[in-house]
Amino acid sequence: MASFRYKALGADSKPVSGVLEADSERQARARLRSQGMKPMTVTVTSAANDASGGQSLWWRPRRLSVAQLSLITRQLASLVQSGMPLDEALQISARQSRQIKVKGILSQVRSRVVEGHSLAQAMSEHPAAFDRMYCAMVRAGESAGYLGPVLERLAEYTETGQQARQKLSTAMIYPLALLSVSLLVVALLMTFVVPRLVTMFATSGRDLPGLTQALISVSEFMGSPWALLLLCAIALGGVLFRWWLQAVENRLRWHGFLLKVPGVSENLRQLESARFASTLAILLGSGVPLLESVRIAAQVLNNEVMRAAARTVATAVQEGGSFSKSLRQCAAFPPLLEQMAANGEANGSLGRQLAYAAENQERELSIRLSTMMALMEPLTIVLMGGLVTLIMLAVLLPIFDINTLI
Secondary structure, eight states, rough: EEEEEEEEOOTSSEEHHHEEESSSSSHHHHHHTTTEEEEEEEEEEEEHHHTTTTTTOOOOOOOOOOOHHHHHHHHHHHHHTOOOOOHHHHHHHHHHHOHHHHHHHHHHHHHHTEEEEEEHHHHHTTTTSOOOOOOOOOHHHHHHHHHHHHHHHHHHHHHHHHHHHHHHHHHHHHHHHHHHHHHHHHHHIIIIIIHHHHHHHHOOOOOOOHHHHHHHHHHHHHHHHHHHHHHHHHHHHOOOOOOOTTTTHHHHHHHHHHHTSSTHHHHHHHHHHHHHHHEEEEEEEEOOOOHHHHHHHHHOOOHHHHHHHHHHHHHHHHOOOOOHHHHHOOOOOHHHHHHHHHHHHTTTTTHHHHHHHHHHHHHHHHHHHHHHHHHHHHHHHHHHHHHHHHHHHHHHHHHHHHHHOO
């Protein structure tokens, strides 16, 4: 049985689209007609198309959002733990979703499960939707017979990540809005108010203060074509920089530079270490072997230098070294993670100790980011207020000189 994506005309002659399962395209069209619809196009879905929700303009599969993945995982966990067969749970989850992309992915996964494949094998055919860690945990849950609890843990993990992103986004709204409004006010002053005052100053025939002359020069530049060329050059530089980062060796250089920048390196290292430790804790708690867990956890790291360090740790573990000593030798992760790993190996609770380390690092990082966000608001107000004050002084100084002469 395969999954088909269709576009048809409903009984009210309105266009309808969706996904259904059938043995052939002919059977899919027959099923649509039996439901009172007139099929227009019926195409079989592929793994790449399901991951992207259809063929996009650039033919690139899109990932499921964190909210979509969390909802799918939570629904599957609830249905599987209630004793429902896996294929029926997948079918109900597909029907429950209102998004064609999600329907297509779940229908394709169900088709593979009905054919006799495991859930992990079926999900691994959609790497853009279900990453290696997700599939490894599902595979471990199926092997141990605890698929429901493992899916529940996966849902909690994805929901925690979503809440952290939402919290950070919410904290950034006010500072970004304040900065945008301030920059807009400054731009309006420089492009509309200052040029009109320049004419008045020019007719006075007096030498203008240095601050006023600087303001006039900046205003003239912002109104000239050179300003547009500068913006285009900045945009082009951003595009070229992203193209430059596509090479692995260039990303290594850039990520290594970020790990040396004061103020950025500590937060970045702590963020990556917390992600590494939490992923390891979840994988080990789901029954995945240590070596495979380290290899999978290395893939979730965004920094290439930290990822290379994690791969070095995996190689050392494969050669027979302990996990904590391997962490200490690579010297890329914080000492707290090394100490917690050593304690976990000593008392046989490595997964639990790594979870404690991840929670501690995430808590400390959250406090640090909250402090930075709290400082950013008054700092933005002071900087923008100072800039507006300079503009007003540059405008008022010549006026004061004229009044003095009168």
